[in-house]
Amino acid sequence: xxxxxSLLIRNVVLDGRKRNLLVQDGRFVCLDAADGAEAERVVDxxxxxxxxxxxxxHTHAAMTLLRGYADDMPLHKWLQEYVWPFxxxxxxxxxxxxxxxxxxxxxATGTVFFNDMYFDVDETVAAVNAAGIxxxxxxxxxxxxxxxxxxxxxRMVENWRDAGxxxxxxxxxxxxxxxxxxLEFAAxxxxxxxxxxxxxxxxxxxxxxxxxxxxxxxxxxxxxxIGLLGPDVIAAHCIHVDREEWDILAERGVTVSHCPCSNxxxxxxxxxxxxxxxxxxxxxxxxxxxxxxxxxxMREEMKFAALLxxxxxxxxxxxxxxxxxxxxxxxxxxxxxxxGEISEGKLAxxxxxxxxxxxxxxxxxxxxxxxxxxxxxCIKYVLCNGKIVSDDGR
Amino acid sequence: xxxxxSLLIRNVVLDGRKRNLLVQDGRFVCLDAADGAEAERVVDxxxxxxxxxxxxxHTHAAMTLLRGYADDMPLHKWLQEYVWPFxxxxxxxxxxxxxxxxxxxxxATGTVFFNDMYFDVDETVAAVNAAGIxxxxxxxxxxxxxxxxxxxxxRMVENWRDAGxxxxxxxxxxxxxxxxxxLEFAAxxxxxxxxxxxxxxxxxxxxxxxxxxxxxxxxxxxxxxIGLLGPDVIAAHCIHVDREEWDILAERGVTVSHCPCSNxxxxxxxxxxxxxxxxxxxxxxxxxxxxxxxxxxMREEMKFAALLxxxxxxxxxxxxxxxxxxxxxxxxxxxxxxxGEISEGKLAxxxxxxxxxxxxxxxxxxxxxxxxxxxxxCIKYVLCNGKIVSDDGR
Numbered sequence: 001x002x003x004x005x006s007l008l009i010r011n012v013v014l015d016g017r018k019r020n021l022l023v024q025d026g027r028f029v030c031l032d033a034a035d036g037a038e039a040e041r042v043v044d045x046x047x048x049x050x051x052x053x054x055x056x057x058h059t060h061a062a063m064t065l066l067r068g069y070a071d072d073m074p075l076h077k078w079l080q081e082y083v084w085p086f087x088x089x090x091x092x093x094x095x096x097x098x099x100x101x102x103x104x105x106x107x108a109t110g111t112v113f114f115n116d117m118y119f120d121v122d123e124t125v126a127a128v129n130a131a132g133i134x135x136x137x138x139x140x141x142x143x144x145x146x147x148x149x150x151x152x153x154x155r156m157v158e159n160w161r162d163a164g165x166x167x168x169x170x171x172x173x174x175x176x177x178x179x180x181x182x183l184e185f186a187a188x189x190x191x192x193x194x195x196x197x198x199x200x201x202x203x204x205x206x207x208x209x210x211x212x213x214x215x216x217x218x219x220x221x222x223x224x225x226i227g228l229l230g231p232d233v234i235a236a237h238c239i240h241v242d243r244e245e246w247d248i249l250a251e252r253g254v255t256v257s258h259c260p261c262s263n264x265x266x267x268x269x270x271x272x273x274x275x276x277x278x279x280x281x282x283x284x285x286x287x288x289x290x291x292x293x294x295x296x297x298m299r300e301e302m303k304f305a306a307l308l309x310x311x312x313x314x315x316x317x318x319x320x321x322x323x324x325x326x327x328x329x330x331x332x333x334x335x336x337x338x339x340g341e342i343s344e345g346k347l348a349x350x351x352x353x354x355x356x357x358x359x360x361x362x363x364x365x366x367x368x369x370x371x372x373x374x375x376x377x378c379i380k381y382v383l384c385n386g387k388i389v390s391d392d393g394r
Numbered sequence: 395x396x397x398x399x400s401l402l403i404r405n406v407v408l409d410g411r412k413r414n415l416l417v418q419d420g421r422f423v424c425l426d427a428a429d430g431a432e433a434e435r436v437v438d439x440x441x442x443x444x445x446x447x448x449x450x451x452h453t454h455a456a457m458t459l460l461r462g463y464a465d466d467m468p469l470h471k472w473l474q475e476y477v478w479p480f481x482x483x484x485x486x487x488x489x490x491x492x493x494x495x496x497x498x499x500x501x502a503t504g505t506v507f508f509n510d511m512y513f514d515v516d517e518t519v520a521a522v523n524a525a526g527i528x529x530x531x532x533x534x535x536x537x538x539x540x541x542x543x544x545x546x547x548x549r550m551v552e553n554w555r556d557a558g559x560x561x562x563x564x565x566x567x568x569x570x571x572x573x574x575x576x577l578e579f580a581a582x583x584x585x586x587x588x589x590x591x592x593x594x595x596x597x598x599x600x601x602x603x604x605x606x607x608x609x610x611x612x613x614x615x616x617x618x619x620i621g622l623l624g625p626d627v628i629a630a631h632c633i634h635v636d637r638e639e640w641d642i643l644a645e646r647g648v649t650v651s652h653c654p655c656s657n658x659x660x661x662x663x664x665x666x667x668x669x670x671x672x673x674x675x676x677x678x679x680x681x682x683x684x685x686x687x688x689x690x691x692m693r694e695e696m697k698f699a700a701l702l703x704x705x706x707x708x709x710x711x712x713x714x715x716x717x718x719x720x721x722x723x724x725x726x727x728x729x730x731x732x733x734g735e736i737s738e739g740k741l742a743x744x745x746x747x748x749x750x751x752x753x754x755x756x757x758x759x760x761x762x763x764x765x766x767x768x769x770x771x772c773i774k775y776v777l778c779n780g781k782i783v784s785d786d787g788r
Contacts, residue, residue, distance in 0.1 A: 067755070068762035072700075072713035105752035108771070264701035265766075267709045294766040295753050300694070306466075307658035307698070308705075315661045319466035358499035359689050361461070368462035372659075372688040375769040377502070 007386055008039035012352060013049035013366075014342055021050070023348040026386040031344055043388070045352050048380050049366055051324075052340050053349040054111040054298035055331025058198075058236040058257035058286025060118045061127075061135075062098030064105065065090070066291035075204075075266055083291055087119070095120040099127035102296055107133060109297040109376045110351040112384035113335065115234060115257070115286070117171040117198050125166045133384045134349075136335055138171025138198040141186050143179050165385065167195075167335070169234075174200040175211050175219045180226060187228045196232050196335070199223075202245075203237035204268050220245040229254050234334060236286060237262075238276070239269045246272075246279035255282045255334040258326065260304040262288035273309040273318055284331040285323070302327050302371045320371040348386035353378050401780055402433035406746060407443035407760075408736055415444070417742040420780040425738055437782070439746050442774050443760055445718075446734050447743040448505040448692035449725025452592075452630040452651035452680025454512045455521075455529075456492030458499065459484070460685035469598075469660055477685055481513070489514040493521035496690055501527060503691040503770045504745040506778035507729065509628060509651070509680070511565040511592055519560045527778045528743075530729055532565025532592040535580050537573050559779070561590075561729070563628075568594040569605050569613045574620060581622045590626050590729070593617075596639075597631035598662050614639040623648050628728060630680060631656075632670070633663045640666075640673035649676045649728040652720070654698040656682035667703040667712055678725040679717070696721050696765045714765040742780040747772050 007023040014021065020033040030037075070082035090098075095118070106114060116124055117138035128135040170193075172178040172186040190197045202208055202219045211219045220241055223229050231253030238256045241249070249256065258271050276283055285305060287296045302323045309318035329340025332349070339347035353360060353370065357378040360369050370378075382390035401417040408415065414427040424431075464476035484492075489512070500508060510518055511532035522529040564587075566572040566580040584591045596602055596613045605613045614635055617623050625647030632650045635643070643650065652665050670677055679699060681690045696717045703712035723734025726743070733741035747754060747764065751772040754763050764772075776784035 064752075065756060066758075067767055068757070068759040071759070071762050071766065072704075072710055074709055078709070101752055101755055108752055261697075261701060264705045265709070267704045267707040269707075270705060290767070294762065295768075297753070297769065300697075300769070303655075303694075304698075304701070307655060310466075310661045311658045311664060311702075313661040313663075315468055315472070315659070316466055358458075358495055358502055359691070361495055362459060363462070364460075365462040365465070368465050368688065372465065373461055373684070374689075375691065375694070375771065377769065377771040 004040055005386070006039035006041070007348070007383075007388070008033060008037055008042045009050065009352070010035075010042060010044050010046070012045035013355065021342075023383075023386040026348055028342060028344050028346055028348050031342070041388070043381065045380070047356050048352045048354055050342055050350050050352050051366070051370060052328040052342060053351050053382060053384065054109075054113075054327050055284065055335065055337070055340070056106065056111050056114040056286055056296065056298055057234060057255070057284040057331045057334060058259055058288055059102070059114050059116055059296060060289035061102035061114060061116050061124055061296075062090070062095045062118050063289030063291045064101040064296070065094060065098040066289070067294045069291065071294070090119070092120045092123055096123040096127060099124040100130075102290070103127050103131045103133060105296045107131060107382055107390045108379070109295075109299060110379055110382055111296065111298050112349045112382065112389070113331065113337065114296075115169070115198060115335065117173070128166050132165070132387055132389050134165040134337070136167045136169050136196060136198070138169040141170070141172045141182050142177040143182055144177055169196045169198045171198040174203075174207065175215075175222060176207050180215075183223070183228055184226055187226070190232065196234060197228065198234045199236070201235035201238050202240045203263075205240055208240045218242075218245060220248055224248050224252065236288070237268070239263055239271055241272060241275070243275050246275045246281060250279045250281045255284060257284050257286040258305060259286045259288040259301070260308050261301060262292040264304070264308070265292050270308060270311070271305075274314075277318070282330055282334060283326050284334055285327040297376065298327050299370065299374055299376065306371060320365070320368045324367050324371055348383050350383045351379055352381040352383070354380045398434055399780070400433040400435070401742070401782070402427060402431055402436045403444065403746070404429075404436060404438045404440070406439035407749065415736075417777075417780040420742055422736060422738050422740055422742050425736070435782070437775065439774070441750050442746045442748055444736055444744050444746050445760070445764060446722040446736060447745050447776060447778065448503075448507075448721050449678065449729065449731070449734070450500065450505050450508040450680055450690065450692055451628060451649070451678040451725045451728060452653055452682055453496070453508050453510055453690060454683035455496035455508060455510050455518055455690075456484070456489045456512050457683030457685045458495040458690070459488060459492040460683070461688045463685065465688070484513070486514045486517055490517040490521060493518040496684070497521050497525045497527065499690045501525060501776055501784045502773070503689075503693060504773055504776055505690065505692050506743045506776065506783070507725065507731065508690075509563070509592060509729065511567070515562075522560050526559070526781055526783050528559040528731070530561045530563050530590060530592070532563040535564070535566045535576050536571040537576055538571055563590045563592045565592040568597075568601065569609075569616060570601050577617070577622055578620055581620070584626060590628060591622065592628045593630070595629035595632050596634045597657075599634055602634045612636075612639060614642055618642050618646065630682070631662070633657055633665055635666060635669070637669050640669045640675060644673045644675045649678060651678050651680040652699060653680045653682040653695070654702050655695060656686040658698070658702070659686050664702060664705070665699075668708075671712070676724055676728060677720050678728055679721040691770065692721050693764065693768055693770065700765060714759070714762045718761050718765055742777050744777045745773055746775040746777070748774045
């Protein structure tokens with residue numbers, strides 16, 4: 001008897017051979033279904049391969065509205081003369097439109113989850129739930145931004161019930177925008193409410209120098225000294241982090257979100273791949289916002305990471321299968337999703353890729369083609385929670 | 395009266411406003427045609443913008459066959475254990491298939507010209523002419539490769555008549571694979587026959603060190619001392635080039651092909667953008683072959699260049715409009731094509747981009763979106779010589 005909420009994906013290539021995959025109630029339940037198997041919906045994926053979908057672990061979704069608004073200028077001028085004045089004028093309706101646009105782009109490029117930090121989070125939550133993907137959305141805490149009031153955020157977190165496929169995080173912005181009292185408040189609030197913490201960390205040399213000057217320690221050591229670091233922390237960027245600090249991050253179980261395009265475009269510096277990988281820290285991948293990237297395309301982000309790692313000369317550093325894991329399974333695991341692999345029992349979050357696209361031809365190595373050669377034109381279907389959220393870009 | 399070989403592109407955005415463009419005999423003849431204008435073919439480009447197409451100035455087209463075949467390993471092992479043995483087994487039919495695949499990918503990603511260097515060039519020439527795009531194809535000269543025999547190549551160049559939209563170049567591979575006699579022969583052959591010279595130059599530190607050891611000069615100075623450098627030379631890579639050498643390249647009028655993805659993936663080093671731009675040398679963009687990239691997508695190449703330039707901290711270096719010029723007009727000019735701009739009298743080589751694609755939305759700055767955000771899914775039509783060579787990817 002045919003079950004509701006079921007999907008049969010016929011003739012799709014998985015691990016090098018053609019199979020029929022059965023999805024039930026959002027999970028893969030059988031990877032070798034019979035040709036005659038039935039399901040509520042059946043798609044023929046002949047000529048296609050299936051891979052896990054992307055988990056984007058650091059972005060500011062509604063900043064799609066600033067895509068191409070101000071490029072190629074020094075950070076200070078960019079923020080003070082362009083980004084902040086633009087943001088000051090953004091209404092809730094703008095945040096909604098920007099979030100909807102972000103979700104459309106993410107789905108079209110194979111991303112089914114994002115970890116966000118911005119303003120008017122209700123609007124972003126609504127956009128995510130309407131589209132049927134997943135997100136963790138941060139309530140931003142900053143001491144010096146007119147849009148952010150800590151008390152309000154406290155009430156929001158305390159009253160929050162994770163809505164649909166969205167969970168809430170506590171997001172103290174950074175050590176240079178949130179004072180010690182705010183950071184301690186954020187840590188307490190997150191832990192009392194069982195929420196993750198999302199923070200920018202050691203993104204620029206200036207951030208590190210100012211933190212040493214003001215607090216007598218580097219950002220990682222400073223946050224560790226006040227008890228903020230732990231396995232519930234997602235730290236974005238982590239460029240200017242020394243060997244001993246990587247050990248601290250590893251010991252505390254922090255998850256790092258690496259954002260190579262943003263780091264390059266803003267001249268922040270090269271992520272220390274050698275130290276980061278050696279430390280054993282869980283590394284994930286993020287696009288950052290569209291004002292410093294300028295897209296939300298995790299496929300492109302994988303290629304930037306894998307190539308930037310190799311630039312100084314070690315061509316074996318960060319091979320395709322490792323950066324692919326950062327962009328998929330590691331991100332899923334950091335946010336507690338039982339996903340990131342195409343296997344029985346896992347959540348059915350996946351991309352189905354057209355192998356006849358010239359960029360996927362020939363196919364000596366599927367993951368290599370996906371990381372180094374593909375683009376979103378290769379994507380035929382995107383699945384989140386067992387539902388087809390994109391069918392040929394629609 | 396309607397003329398043959400004419401095309402009317404209606405309602406396309408050019409320089410910020412909607413227009414009708416008339417193309418006749420391969421060239422733009424009117425950028426403000428009347429709504430009632432007629433042409434042999436009419437396309438409605440409502441909701442789209444038009445930009446110049448790409449000129450890829452350094453590649454090895456048939457190496458599409460090696461896409462994803464060997465990644466993430468040291469250069470020496472990669473070449474000796476993987477690339478060269480693979481190439482040894484390639485037949486003429488393989489070169490044809492690899493070239494056809496390359497041409498398909500290039501057209502799908504907005505490229506209408508490429509500068510090639512490989513083996514069995516007749517096969518690549520045939521693939522280009524069948525597809526209706528343009529190429530300059532090099533007769534490779536190496537002293538140490540079994541596939542290359544100098545005498546044969548000499549006969550080929552001397553007997554050559556540029557076929558269709560393909561011109562022939564003389565391609566001494568590099569200073570480390572072609573001895574002084576071969577280099578001098580190549581220069582003489584090219585100049586006697588009015589052909590361009592295509593060569594790899596200063597790609598790795600080892601190439602520079604070996605050249606100094608063997609010939610007492612760096613590759614640029616060595617080539618200059620034997621009279622090879624001139625305005626007819628396209629030099630690929632040029633990473634390890636000092637300030638004085640940039641002045642030499644500028645004085646001789648050499649065109650440089652910058653290939654950021656390949657340089658990063660092979661750990662060759664960062665192109666010295668600061669020196670190169672300051673020298674006034676004509677800089678163009680190339681993808682290199684698919685075994686070290688692993689695609690032929692010039693849009694992605696522009697983003698890699700613009701971001702790699704900024705990595706050390708100068709966020710104003712290589713803005714979007716400059717890298718876009720490298721990838722389009724500079725390449726066209728280097729090969730003598732009166733193209734690279736959408737203006738009356740210029741060759742009608744163009745991409746027509748769907749502005750409703752999320753990656754192109756909003757459109758504060760068209761060129762910024764194209765460089766930093768787009769991918770080939772945004773391309774609606776590709777024109778070469780006034781003909782539509784790709785219509786929605788077909």
